[in-house]
Amino acid sequence: MNRVPVVVAAALLAALAPTSAYASTWTVDDDKADCPNAAFTSIQAAVNQAAPWDTVVICAGMYYEQSVPASGNNSPSQTGSRNGLTITKPLTIKGAGADKVTIRPAAALGTTLAGTAPYLRDGGGHVVTVSRQSGGSSDDNENFLDLSGVTIESPDIYAEAGLAFFNTSGRLANSRIGTIKSDGGPYSYGLLMTNSLQGAEAGIRREVTIEKSIVNGTVLFDDARGADGTATTTVRSGIKAYGNVTGSRVAGSVGYTYGQRGSITGSEITGAVVLTDAETGPDPSNPLVRAFSATGSSLLGGLTNSGTTAALVTGNFWGTSTTTGPVETGTVLSEAPAPLSVPAATLDAPPTGAIVDPYGPTTVAWDETIYPVVVAADDFGVKSVELTANGLPVATVGRTPYEFEYRPAYEHIGDHVVLTAKITDSSGQTTVVSTELDVPAVTTSANGTVTGSVPATLSLSVGAPAAFGAFTAGVAKDYVATSSATVLSTAGDAALSVVDPGTTAPGHLVNGTFVLPQPLSARALNAANTGSMFGTVSGTPLTLLTYGAPVSNDAVTLEFKQPIAANDALRTGTYSKTLTYTLSTTTP
Numbered sequence: 001m002n003r004v005p006v007v008v009a010a011a012l013l014a015a016l017a018p019t020s021a022y023a024s025t026w027t028v029d030d031d032k033a034d035c036p037n038a039a040f041t042s043i044q045a046a047v048n049q050a051a052p053w054d055t056v057v058i059c060a061g062m063y064y065e066q067s068v069p070a071s072g073n074n075s076p077s078q079t080g081s082r083n084g085l086t087i088t089k090p091l092t093i094k095g096a097g098a099d100k101v102t103i104r105p106a107a108a109l110g111t112t113l114a115g116t117a118p119y120l121r122d123g124g125g126h127v128v129t130v131s132r133q134s135g136g137s138s139d140d141n142e143n144f145l146d147l148s149g150v151t152i153e154s155p156d157i158y159a160e161a162g163l164a165f166f167n168t169s170g171r172l173a174n175s176r177i178g179t180i181k182s183d184g185g186p187y188s189y190g191l192l193m194t195n196s197l198q199g200a201e202a203g204i205r206r207e208v209t210i211e212k213s214i215v216n217g218t219v220l221f222d223d224a225r226g227a228d229g230t231a232t233t234t235v236r237s238g239i240k241a242y243g244n245v246t247g248s249r250v251a252g253s254v255g256y257t258y259g260q261r262g263s264i265t266g267s268e269i270t271g272a273v274v275l276t277d278a279e280t281g282p283d284p285s286n287p288l289v290r291a292f293s294a295t296g297s298s299l300l301g302g303l304t305n306s307g308t309t310a311a312l313v314t315g316n317f318w319g320t321s322t323t324t325g326p327v328e329t330g331t332v333l334s335e336a337p338a339p340l341s342v343p344a345a346t347l348d349a350p351p352t353g354a355i356v357d358p359y360g361p362t363t364v365a366w367d368e369t370i371y372p373v374v375v376a377a378d379d380f381g382v383k384s385v386e387l388t389a390n391g392l393p394v395a396t397v398g399r400t401p402y403e404f405e406y407r408p409a410y411e412h413i414g415d416h417v418v419l420t421a422k423i424t425d426s427s428g429q430t431t432v433v434s435t436e437l438d439v440p441a442v443t444t445s446a447n448g449t450v451t452g453s454v455p456a457t458l459s460l461s462v463g464a465p466a467a468f469g470a471f472t473a474g475v476a477k478d479y480v481a482t483s484s485a486t487v488l489s490t491a492g493d494a495a496l497s498v499v500d501p502g503t504t505a506p507g508h509l510v511n512g513t514f515v516l517p518q519p520l521s522a523r524a525l526n527a528a529n530t531g532s533m534f535g536t537v538s539g540t541p542l543t544l545l546t547y548g549a550p551v552s553n554d555a556v557t558l559e560f561k562q563p564i565a566a567n568d569a570l571r572t573g574t575y576s577k578t579l580t581y582t583l584s585t586t587t588p
Helices: 043-049
Strands: 006-016 025-028 055-058 061-065 085-087 091-095 101-105 126-131 144-148 151-154 161-166 169-173 176-180 189-194 205-211 214-216 218-222 240-246 249-251 254-257 261-265 273-276 286-290 292-295 303-305 352-357 373-377 382-389 392-397 415-425 430-439 458-462 477-489 494-499 521-525 542-547 551-564 574-584
Touching: 025 043, 043 055, 043 061, 043 085, 043 091, 101 126, 126 151, 151 161, 161 169, 161 176, 176 189, 189 205, 189 214, 218 240, 254 261, 286 292, 352 415, 352 430, 373 382, 373 415, 458 574, 477 494, 477 542, 477 574, 521 542, 542 551
Parallel strands: 025 055, 055 091, 061 101, 085 126, 091 144, 101 151, 126 161, 144 169, 151 176, 161 189, 169 205, 176 214, 189 218, 205 240, 214 249, 218 254, 240 261, 254 273, 261 292, 273 303
Antiparallel strands: 006 574, 352 373, 382 392, 382 415, 415 430, 458 477, 477 551, 494 542, 494 574, 521 551
């Protein structure tokens, strides 16, 4: 027979390990139409809220941004200069796609971002500026922006660059830098990497990569130091700086200046590649490779090297272009490589979710109102959840919590009802989940006798979550935690079981993406059963107690055991798992 379950979901919080920072994800949607649960409508607001190494997800929209550049002795900005976005911390910023997300400077910034005068080596004047805070981190493993899936443009406001990395590192992937308005000033770049500090070969390393993107305009990788207008603007800074163009198209020139290193690989460059005192010999940090190289690319604007050491540019297609200065062209491609399809598409996973209440199959009387609950998630954002019953609409909810109200119809008496939830994400992808309800037949009696009846009752309540406390790394030990439950049953028999309903490492405690190697065990004790053995928790229900007769307010102790081996690797943070306890019967 089908069991009639009562389900209680409880959170089992395990080891409270030493405190640490958790990377968070912040969602932005300009009008909250695609991602109704987004916390921000401004990218800059999300950037300001985010902690270092957090992720900012940008849903489809047009974003007009404005910000004041960071400025100080070690990270200057021209007086009066402004940015669209200013980013001064390591982040991942993931847009929904270059064809869906556009970033522009806000009209309130006026006709120019440059301030009192255009200025190259500073943190202001750009649509998007990535700069260090004054006195802040500067190395590529300390301040790195991973930006993808966006279009950056400024067709109406003068900007010195679309995207500028100043004393910082980063990656632009699957993106587009479009029209950047020029007012005839000295600076007009699509992408810019500059520096204002001094270093040594054993010191700071920076790297900026353009990957699977298109840049309309000039790209400049500059490793000089000094303020604009001084002689030191042509003096190498000594900082190891790399500029890479990979699988991308640059509709303009690409410049490497004053000690800059880097590579051009599998790309299309329509303008000239200009090496001005670039590092072209063996890389001082790794003499086995060249500090600059270009290979597998279409270099349609030619190459100029003003240095004395030959530039390694083998295996490229030159068309009718020429080279100037010392170069090693090696084997030349007779035909251009296949045209690039850029920017590359942004990966967008379909949404996930489940109907968690009722956790079916379960039984509902035809005149009983229930409140189904759906949990749903997506890498960008859930747009809506639609609930139907046997194909008929119940309701559509656009914001969390995804809670509904449903009452079986009279015609469903004695029938099965399938509750179906369709989860739609911000890009229109859908995932369907369902559960079943049994609507039992209604019986009546014509006898005239006086009777007393006991309604069919199964009741299970669970106490406070069980907590193991702190796990100690490197020490083999079995940790034990307890909780409590109260059981009430009017059925002829009943069984109390536990299951891990999740899809991630069933039966194991998890901490983000980290999983404890040893499985979780559980048992239940009461007055009639004081010595049961522990059983392993998994995605299959584990029976903890059985009852052969009705029982009222039976006090049950729920025990959990978590073994930790001496060589088990433990991640700082909280390991936990939500378990589902079920009280069921075959003879209600």
